[in-house]
Amino acid sequence: MHDLIESLRQENPDKRLSTLKKILQDKKIRVSHQRLLILDYLITHPIHPTAEKIFKDLKSKDPVISQATVYNSLNLFVNHKLVKELDFNMVSKRYEFKRPSHGHFICESCGKIKDLEILDMQKPDILKDYTIDTIEVIYRGLCPDCKE
Numbered sequence: 001m002h003d004l005i006e007s008l009r010q011e012n013p014d015k016r017l018s019t020l021k022k023i024l025q026d027k028k029i030r031v032s033h034q035r036l037l038i039l040d041y042l043i044t045h046p047i048h049p050t051a052e053k054i055f056k057d058l059k060s061k062d063p064v065i066s067q068a069t070v071y072n073s074l075n076l077f078v079n080h081k082l083v084k085e086l087d088f089n090m091v092s093k094r095y096e097f098k099r100p101s102h103g104h105f106i107c108e109s110c111g112k113i114k115d116l117e118i119l120d121m122q123k124p125d126i127l128k129d130y131t132i133d134t135i136e137v138i139y140r141g142l143c144p145d146c147k148e
């Protein structure tokens with residue numbers, strides 16, 4: 001999957017922050033240090049974290065960040081389609097930086113979530129007169145670590 005997130009992840013941190021700043025400005029979202037931190041976290045941690053996990057991990061880098069800031073920023077990003085909110089019927093919602101359509105594998109044992117590219121997400125004939133916004137593909141099972 002060659003998309004924005006891949007190229008951003010390979011950039012050096014300063015360059016990445018300036019690109020993220022520009023992305024926020026283009027969307028007319030006020031830039032703040034904490035908003036940048038949250039976006040940067042999502043890009044460098046493609047693990048579909050919960051809001052709680054983001055907060056916990058960022059708190060060690062920026063002790064003044066609050067849980068409300070994390071929640072509010074995530075909602076703002078979701079509304080501007082920068083971030084996708086994923087509901088996998090787990091205890092908490094998951095978040096990821098928006099990327100092209102892809103499926104997910106979820107390990108039923110450890111909860112690890114992996115992106116997978118689905119090449120053939122075609123609309124079935126029976127839906128030809130319908131407008132489809134999203135297709136969700138979720139595989140559930142055991143990851144190699146948990147299978148052992």
Ligand SMILES: [Zn+2]
Binds near residue numbers: 108111142145
């Ligand atoms: Zn597992």
Ligand SMILES: [Zn+2]
Binds near residue numbers: 096102114
């Ligand atoms: Zn994903």
